[in-house]
Amino acid sequence: xxxRIMGAGIAVAAIVLLVFVVFGIKNANKGRKASEADSIKxxxxxxxxxxxxxxxxxxDEKDQDSNDMGKAYFELAGSYEKNNEIVKARxxxxxxxxxxQNLDNIAEVQEILGRLNKEILFSSIITDKxxxxxxxxxxxxxxxAKRFGTTIDLIKASNSLESDVIRVGSxxxxxxxxxxxxxDKSQNLLTLLTDDEVVVKVYRVATGENNSTPVGTFTVINxxxxxxxxxxxxxxxxxxxxxxxxxxxxxxxxxxxxxxxxVDPDTVGKQATSGCIRMLDRDVEELYxxxxxxxxxxxxx
Numbered sequence: 001x002x003x004r005i006m007g008a009g010i011a012v013a014a015i016v017l018l019v020f021v022v023f024g025i026k027n028a029n030k031g032r033k034a035s036e037a038d039s040i041k042x043x044x045x046x047x048x049x050x051x052x053x054x055x056x057x058x059x060d061e062k063d064q065d066s067n068d069m070g071k072a073y074f075e076l077a078g079s080y081e082k083n084n085e086i087v088k089a090r091x092x093x094x095x096x097x098x099x100x101q102n103l104d105n106i107a108e109v110q111e112i113l114g115r116l117n118k119e120i121l122f123s124s125i126i127t128d129k130x131x132x133x134x135x136x137x138x139x140x141x142x143x144x145a146k147r148f149g150t151t152i153d154l155i156k157a158s159n160s161l162e163s164d165v166i167r168v169g170s171x172x173x174x175x176x177x178x179x180x181x182x183x184d185k186s187q188n189l190l191t192l193l194t195d196d197e198v199v200v201k202v203y204r205v206a207t208g209e210n211n212s213t214p215v216g217t218f219t220v221i222n223x224x225x226x227x228x229x230x231x232x233x234x235x236x237x238x239x240x241x242x243x244x245x246x247x248x249x250x251x252x253x254x255x256x257x258x259x260x261x262x263v264d265p266d267t268v269g270k271q272a273t274s275g276c277i278r279m280l281d282r283d284v285e286e287l288y289x290x291x292x293x294x295x296x297x298x299x300x301x
Contacts (some may be wrong), residue, residue: 001010008052008166018145019203020138022271023085024090024136024157025205027222028184031233035249036055036059037067039055039071040052040055040072040076041055041072043055044076044079044155047079049076049079049080049083049088049236052076053088053092056069056072056073058074062094062141067083067098067103069140069265070096070099070100070102071101071103071291073095073100074096074105074280075093075094076111077092077093077096078087078242080092081112081116085237086116086119086120086125087120087125089111089116089126090116090117090177091276093109093112093113093116094199094232095111096109097109097110097113097199098160100251102209104292110199110202113199114199114200114201114202117200117201117220118201118286119294120294121154121156121157121158121175121290122154122158122289123158124158124160124171124173126173129175129176129177129194130173130174130176131148131173131174131176132172132173133148133162133171133173133174134169134170134171134172135166135167135168135169135172136168137168139168140164140166141155141156141161141166144172144174145174145292148174148175148176149172149176149178149292149294150166150175150288150292151219151290151291151292152287152291153289154175154289154290155172155173155174155175155236157289158173158175159172159173161198161222175196177193177195177201178194179193179194179195179290179291179295180193180194180205180295180296180297181193181291181295181296181297181298181301182298183205183207183213183277183297183298183300184300185211185213185215185271185297185299185300185301186206186300186301188204188205188207188246188268188269188270188271189202189203189204189205189207190202190203190204190205190277190279191203191260192290193289194285199277200290203279203280203283203287204268204269204280204283205259205268205269205277205278205279206262206267206268206269206270206272206273206277206278206279207263207271207272207273207277207278208271208273208274208275209271209272209274210271211271211301212273212274212275213257213273213275213276213277213287213299214254214256214275214299215259215299215301216298216299216301217296217297217298217299218252218253218254218257218296218298218299219252219293219294219295219296220250220251220252220253220259220291220292220293220294220297220299221251221252221253221293222250222251222293223248223249223250223286223288223293224248224249224251225237225250225262226238226247227243227245227248227249228243229242229243229244236251241263242263243263244260244262244263244264245260245262245284246260246262246279246281247261247281247282247284248260248261248281248284248288249261250287250288250291252283252297254274257275257276257277258276258282259276259277259278259279259284259297260275260276260277260278260279261278261279261280261281261283261285262278262279262280265280265281268280274279277299
């Protein structure tokens with residue numbers, strides 16, 4: 001009987017000891033995380049942003065599921081942006097979007113990311129997705145755009161060119177990025193991605209009434225500025241307020257369908273078209289400048 005009591009006492013003591021050990025480890029981990037968080041905040045406040053990024057990346061390797069990490073990255077990205085280091089800020093917002101979808105402000109992250117990507121694309125900032133190209137004899141903007149799979153509009157915008165005239169020996173920022181488009185009819189959203197699945201920007205769109213927009217994978221086969229609208233029994237010129245196509249048209253490889261602007265912006269975000277994808281004019285003009293003919297477009301329910 002005494003042996004049983006003694007054995008039970010030893011077992012209880014062992015359990016109590018284990019609880020204290022586990023509790024101690026948890027407290028130690030909490031203390032370590034708190035200390036790391038304080039150090040990272042201090043570095044950010046001192047504007048030692050690259051040091052903060054290094055420390056945060058190491059902490060993130062140990063605890064990738066923590067929303068606290070996402071919040072810390074968001075604070076760091078904002079500080080990079082304030083310092084006008086927008087490529088570094090953009091890269092961190094990309095990281096947040098890929099790892100921390102549960103953040104309360106993930107929609108804000110997505111919006112900021114789109115704005116920064118636009119700012120980088122349409123500026124002289126050179127990234128690892130660009131080349132600084134020296135114009136050779138016989139070059140034209142059309143030839144250069146075709147060589148790199150980009151658009152004349154993007155080359156002109158990122159180099160502040162007011163005409164198509166270029167000089168031999170001048171240097172131009174030229175994008176090497178390849179893009180694809182995903183259109184989700186259930187949310188009326190168009191997502192522009194790089195070919196390695198990185199989100200560039202998300203746009204609100206209108207799709208077809210009664211689910212009439214076709215589903216599948218297509219390509220952009222033609223692009224028209226200020227398109228004429230050929231409708232039953234009429235030809236509506238570009239400048240007419242009755243022209244429903246807006247300022248841009250990008251035709252798809254499924255006959256009769258495309259992405260275009262609108263004269264009725266209130267319909268964007270709804271299922272309201274005859275089957276085409278309708279965008280705000282400012283958005284379709286931006287997308288038109290970025291994507292080249294041949295760009296893949298996937299439409300899903």
